[in-house]
Amino acid sequence: MSGPLTIFDRPRDYIGQPVPRADTKRLLQGRGTFIDDIQLPRMLHAAFVRSSVAHGVITGIDVAEARALPGVVAVYTGADIAPHVEPYVGVLSHLAGLRSAPQMPLAVGVTRWIGEPLAMIVAQSRAVAEDAAALVTVEIDPLEAVTDMETALDPATPVIHAEMDSNLAWERTVDVGDVDAAFARDDVTVVERRFRFGRHTGVTLETRGAVAAYDPSEDELTFWYSGQAPHMMQFIFAKHLGLPEENVRVVSQDVGGSFGIKIHTYGDEVATALAAKLLGRPVKFVADRMESFLSDIHARDHVVDGRIAVDAEGRVAALAFDDITGIGPFSMYPRTSAIEANQVLNLTGAPYVIGNYRAHAKVVFQNKNMMCQYRAVGHPIAMAVADCLLEDAAHEIGMDVVEIRRRNLIPDDAYPTQSASGMKLDDLSHHKSLETLVETMDYDARRAEHAKLREDGIYRGLGLISMVEVTNPSPMFYGIGGAPIASQDGATIRLDAGGGVHVSSSVTEQGQGTNAILAQIAADVFGVPIARVKVTTGDTRTTPYGGGTWASRGAGIGGEACLQAAQALKEQVLEVAAVILQSAPGKLDIRAGAVVDAEGGAERMTLSDLARTVYYRGNELPADLKPELVATRHYRVTDFPFVFTNCAMAAEVEVDPETGFVQVLNFWAVEDCGRVINPVLVDEQVRGGVVQGIGGALYEECIYDAEGQLQNATMADYLVPMAFEMPDIVVKHVETPTKTSVLGAKGAGEAGTGGAPGAVMNAVNDALRPLGAEIHQMPMTPERILRALGKV
Amino acid sequence: MKAADFAYEKPGNLADALALLADPDRDASPLAGGQSLVPMMNFRMAMPDLLVDLGALDELRGIAPGAAGGLTIGAMTRYADLEASELVATHAPLIAMALPHIAHAAIRYRGTIGGSVALADPAAEMPALMLAMDAEIEAQSSQGSRRIRAAEFFTGIYDTALAPGELVTAIHITAAPEGRRFAFYELARRHGDYAMAGVAVAATGTNRADPRIAFFSVSDRPVRAIRAEAALQAGDAEDAMAALDEIDFAGDLNADARTKRHLAGVVLKRALGRL
Incomplete structure (x- = not known):
């Protein structure tokens, strides 16, 4: 493309190269922090009673025996939780006509699929919670289950949501050209087929899970979760649990695969956050494999x-x-x-x-x-x-x-x-x-x-x-329809006193290597060895605001934001260097961690020297020079x-x-x-x-x-x-x-x-x-x- | 997915183990390799009061030549030990043929022959091999010991002739006559899965005399195909394949009874081709 010179007009060390991922050794040595690795003081464990009936009226849930079991701290039913949660409805305004019904974390009144959470046990251990779950008696009057989608719209089929006239959620037609005329032509061969695509699911190596902690002194919820979109979840917990958005911190550390499974609002995870809030104690929920099959999308x-x-x-x-x-x-x-x-x-x-x-x-x-x-x-x-x-x-x-x-x-x-x-x-x-x-x-x-x-x-x-x-x-994908889903992402790059660089990005790492490519881009564009780049992702408190991992956008959007931030930081650093070295920014460059002459490449000063001068010995700088060794850029497709x-x-x-x-x-x-x-x-x-x-x-x-x-x-x-x-x-x-x-x-x-x-x-x-x-x-x-x- | 509460004992000798298993007041379950029992406990499909870990019973481990030829295999002998054994390869080649198809290496390092036989999973290989080899299963209780022929041992889905308190302690495989041949074939959707259908065949000489045909994963238990054996004895492999309707085929998630019937014919044909 024409325009100003970019990183692609000069030799590169990392972009395009099979650079090993920095986190490989850590993960292979078992030093990752997945949800089940998190241990907090006073932490409790959740298990859920899930529906064994696909469709039915809940006529009674007896939790007395479960509540009495030693080690059980709390038992919640849908009715217990309802007053504390604003219901959520999965519709978007740009999908015209799409309808759904309000959802709650635990079923209230009617259960509508096998695996739906009906009651939550919070106990000293997951084993005790499961023992208690087995003691909960649920009475359900079964209704006819609508399981065959091909007959779901038949007049004889029961309607799942009483307030609707049918089981139709959405319908759309695209009609371009004259299709009927084209099929009617006598010079064409027509082939017709009926395709069936079975239901399947993502089967992540690490199952869904979360640890929620609530600090009543600050009215703050911290939610560690194995997931893709921390900022989206921050909005959701704030809105539906009634917290100021800035008082919700969502953290995704190491994530053992997502594939789109971990980017949704799951009742068991919302209930986990709520239980932490109600109890004032950390609560962990990690889905077991059977729960995953029953409840992962x-x-x-x-x-x-x-x-x-x-x-x-x-x-x-x-x-x-x-x-x-x-x-x-x-x-x-x-x-x-x-x-x-x-x-x-x-x-x-x-x-x-x-x-x-x-x-x-x-x-x-x-x-x-x-x-x-x-x-x-x-x-x-x-x-x-x-x-x-x-x-x-x-x-x-x-x-x-x-x-x-x-x-x-x-x-x-x-x-x-x-x-x-x-x-x-x-x-x-x-x-x-x-x-x-x-x-x-x-x-x-x-x-x-x-x-x-x-x-x-x-x-x-x-x-x-x-x-x-x-x-x-x-x-145009989600934001236009009113969803709290960012399509833009940001990166902040900071030069530290030691000459290392820290990248903080709103795209997230699910095991696919996002952090590795961010480091490659930052190292090449800014001009440091890749070993000097550290990357933080997956924390609403410390990263720029953005969308996380979805629709194959980490490299294209998160990577571009990183590139632009690195370029901006480079320009800022060269401005400072030009003053210190009595040169001009255009005559200098940053290569391999040092400021060098653009022509010839002779080293003028290391980045560490420059940063220490700025951070420790500002007295050596002109009073009107206000160095910023940090830069943030956001990027979206327009x-x-x-x-x-x-x-x-x-x-x-x-x-x-x-x-x-x-x-x-x-x-x-x-x-x-x-x-x-x-x-x-x-x-x-x-x-x-x-x-x-x-x-x-x-x-x-x-x-x-x-x-x-x-x-x-x-x-x-x-x-x-x-x-x-x-x-x-x-x-x-x-x-x-x-x-x-x-x-x-x-x-x-x-x-x-x-x-x-x-x-x-x-x-x-x-x-x-x-x-x-x-x-x-x-x-x-x-x-x-x-x-x-x-x-x- | 946590097991319900249970007590755990690890006796140091067989007598102590049998005494624990004989306690009428406790629902005791022996723990061999745990590759089936432990998942079932975690699903709470099995909820024993007491788990009697057989792991310290060295007298139940090992592969030794039998008194009259053949082999005696201790019930706690692991699949991995069977895989490494020259004695097994020589005297019980059906076991050697089947082992690579049984689950995965990690499971074969824990799973035991006695555990598989006692569990009597109709989809598992080992029970059918017992039938094909006409093996005897030695069971002991605090009352004493007895030998049960494989043909009488497997009585239904996860059901055996074991009485309460009885423990499988050894498998006795009789010496194969000169010229005895063996073949094994199974169809599994993924390597190491339970088969959609499988068969173990033994017969003597090129004319396939005294054949024994044992299927697994086609019915509620491992099954011998008696009429097919007779047809084969009469020298007609085609008739043998056609004679499988005597089997009470039972479908599962991967194959209905009709598909099982079809695949049983295919695996038998392929096994006979290898005999």
């Missing part, structure tokens, strides 16, 4: 009827679909449970030139655990629907699946442009990424090999996906609602037609996340994302029975993808920096999860096609594949 659970029309040249004439998704009994607060469906409407087909597009989604309530934003929100559905229809259509007209993409992907020189649904797109590289993918995976040779193997009864398949990923969101990235991926699978087993043999991903700050971290983000995507495609499913009981709430029965079954994942990069920032980084966190399911589904269908079978339901379990094959 679930995701996906869509049925999509999709169809595509392509002409004889393979050009897409029209794409249309109807989506229905069940979200549980409430829309999650404050991000709402309509975003995933909205993403499906916005993103399906977005990589392609599509003139005629109709998308319709219904979001319905049901008596199951709540659904909300999990990694790659909506993307797995959007990408699989478009690319599976496209590949099936290619086979229908006898065209290669790469060729049909070449004919429909938005040209790399067409930007800026917009998608069929109106999304503004810029700086994408679908064609370059696809060609890199084809070359990397040796596409033609693999096709030939598969044809040969088929003669021996070996059924292998290739499946591709061309996708976009929403990253670096602007206020030109676009989102900064999209693109990715081309392919899966190679082998299907065993006798057993229905699928083995993913190879996986390739060509990702364009703009400027790569740390290739190791980006590659592992992509790989981890792909693994979660393969999980959704083949393994993971929250299996409910007709009564709304979750059948597989253990790590033995809920199948997360394991290393043994995973393929090698080859990651390549195309770098098209976004013009929206100096740093040029887009997000890289979710493409794998968003694209891998569709690629795997295409590959499985490629393998099954010669056997006359097809499958469009995830996860593609052995039993479902055997059914598709007519074997069972």
